[in-house]
Amino acid sequence: MMGVNYQNLTFAPDYSYAHGDDGKLIRFTRAERLLLAELIGHAGVLRSREQLLDAVSKVGSDSSDRNVDFFINRLRSKIRDSAKNPKFIGTRYGEGYVWVGPHSVQTGPLAECYVVVGPIVTIGQESADSHAIQFAEGLAQALRKQLPAERVVSVRPDETSAGFRINLTFIVSGGRNECVSCLQSGENTKVIFVRRDACHDIDVTSLAESHLTALWQFQVDRPGQGAPDAAPLAVRMAEAGGLFADDTPAGLPGEIAKLQGEAFPSAVIWRKNEVQLRRLLQDGRGTPTTRLMLAVNIYTGYIIDGWRFLANEDPRERDQAEMESLVLEVLPELLDDPQDALSAAHVLSFMGPAHQVLALEIAEEAFARSTALADALSILGRLRGFAGDFEGALDLLRRARPLCKPGSMFERYITSCICQNLLASGDFEQKDRELELLTKSPISKGPYRLLYANPNETLPSFPVRIHLALSPRKYARAAVLWSYYTSARLYRPREAQENVIVGLARHMRRRFGDEIIPDEVSAAIPATMGCIAQPVSEKTSSYV
Structure with missing residues (x-):
């Protein structure tokens, strides 16, 4: 260690x-x-x-x-x-x-380091003085406070090779000490971020935040702009955020808190990403793409954590207004780049029917120009599915999956999209086969089999019964609203809307009663309150 x-x-x-x-x-x-x-x-x-x-x-x-x-x-x-x-x-x-202790030196293998603070150079001196070392230690400690424990930060005054390093160069200019801090990637010595500060009034916490924000942006862009296997922006942001977030769940109910790594990332990630993006905009380093990224991140928050926060608050009106403003005000600039255009179309489709026709047109046009094939196939596949073209949607999504790294977040995302479109189209048998690929852990089988329940199911499977028995009422009600808001309402065909949510709604009603269905959902999709058949084994109770 x-x-x-x-x-x-x-x-x-x-x-x-x-x-x-x-x-x-x-x-x-x-x-x-x-x-x-x-x-x-x-x-x-x-x-x-x-x-x-x-x-x-x-x-x-x-x-x-x-x-x-x-x-x-x-x-x-x-x-x-x-x-x-x-x-x-x-x-x-x-x-x-x-x-007042003398300066520290990190020990241990360099391979364990995520970020190295070093080399440290004081112009006019052969080696770094104690003040420079103390400054480096303060920066390293500020970095550690903002990174999960497994991301090791080391002070190496003479180190010139590392995965990522922040070089510190000190110089006396105009009678004051100044420091140039330069973030570089060890892979190709690429300069990621650089700034110059006066040492006497520098805030090392702010300095650390600036470098980590730049490092996060670098990780988002790392797959390569336009690479054929590049994932959609939402997935790349989640993957990059995972490097900076401690995804140990806290305050979540029961077994749901144990769900990690299958289909959706930790909720901590999108919250960390929001901090990074808003900091970029506040610091004046934002671009039209930064605005797009913030809109994508707000949308991602609903996908991976909406079931939880909708149990305690309903920020949908506020968030939808912000997403609309973030994207539409810079849409002409975003359309120049096919990947940005595809991501903008993805966000617009989430805003509902008023924007879905425009979103599909943008995605179709950008698809024809894009070299980022995995990204283009997956986003256009989702939008065609919302429009009711399930054959076209599933064809695109299945062509995207071989471009994903096996076991990656992107592959799980694609499989989840395939499951959702098979459920919407009414192909329940094929959906069940895909669902087996999505849920390999016994813990995740209950939540995802409930989410993708067939509308004609009467007797819930054992994993679903266990999950329902452990689910608090308020989270169950929020899960129905979440399923409606993030998926069912986005499909144009009425039958698709019903296929997506009725199975979930009926299991929830059997467990908690009719009042578990929010009025908004029952008004939009009356079938969620339709007659439900009781399981054959109802005498012994369907739920643990």
């Missing part, structure tokens, strides 16, 4: 423990770990007692800042530091504490 070296101590990256040259292990409490992260993350910078108390308050300390003194004394005892002659933690009487 990577470590952070300070004199004779090597700290774990998350500061949960350290070991000395003698190999003795030192374990830290959660409060001590948070204090270390706060102090080392601001090495050489005074931290007041209030700031340190804020860092540890999340673990339950009371409001007295003298608790910080207690934690500091205990921490010093563990790392054998002295208040009078500090090696690590200096006291500024009446003010607070400061990390």
Whole structure:
């Protein structure tokens, strides 16, 4: 495992423990770990007692800042530091504490690093001075706070090769110290992002955010503009976001929280992506494509997380207005590039019947120009399906699937689209065969068999019964609204709308009663409230 070296101590990256040259292990409490992260993350910078108390308050300390003194004394005892002659933690009487340890060097294999801060160059000196190293450490710590734990960030003052690296060059100009930070890809030394800042007033958190946003944009574009196997923008954004998001689920109900990696990505991803995109627009680095990406991300949020947040709020009117504004105001510029045009058509189709004719026309025209065949086939396939051309839709989607990397998010997305169109068209037998490809984990069989339930099903399968038994009422109601909003309403043929949602609606009604169907859904698709046959085994209950 990577470590952070300070004199004779090597700290774990998350500061949960350290070991000395003698190999003795030192374990830290959660409060001590948070204090270390706060102090080392601001090495050489005074931290007041209030700031340190804020860092540890999340673990339950009371409001007295003298608790910080207690934690500091205990921490010093563990790392054998002295208040009078500090090696690590200096006291500024009446003010607070400061990390005074000499600079750290990351240890461990370079292959484990996701981002390396280095090389570090001070113009006019043979090697980087302590101030430059401390600056690098502060930047590295700010990067770590914004990345999941498995994305290792390392300070390597002399390193010139790494997967991604942020080179730091320090120069004295006009009587002030300045730093040029340059993000590069180790694959081809491509410069991804560069900026120049005055060292005395730079915000390392903001600097880290800027570099990570640029790195995220690079990952989105990495497959290559117009490459035949390039996935749709929504999929590429989700894949890139997955590199920066900790997808450990939190606050989700029951077994649903365990659903990871099948068909749809973690909801954390689209939230992280939104932060990146809005930051680009706020910083003035946005383009028409950036606006399109934000619209695509809002749409993606409904697809992968709508079932959850629609249980607590209904932002559809606000979000649809924003998507419309984001796309239509720059549509002429987007039409110049076939991939942008296809993504714009995808978003417009989601806005409903008022835009679907225009969306299909744009997609058909862009398809004829596009070299990104996988992207073009998948998007046009979806839009033809919404129009009721199921034969054409399924032909395009099946031609797109061989262009996907086996087991990839893109392949699962295509298979999901095929399942949905087979269900809409009434080919339930073929849909069931495709569904087996989509749901290989026992955990995911229940939710997806429920979502793609045939309208004539009476006795739910065992995985569906288990899922329904564990589903809270409010999420069940939201799931019906979600299915209607993200799929059923988008199909023009009435029969297709019914095929997509009636099976789900009937299982929900059997489990929760008629009131589980939102009025909006029953008014738009009356068949969701049609007569339902009771399962043959109803005497013993169809649900666990």
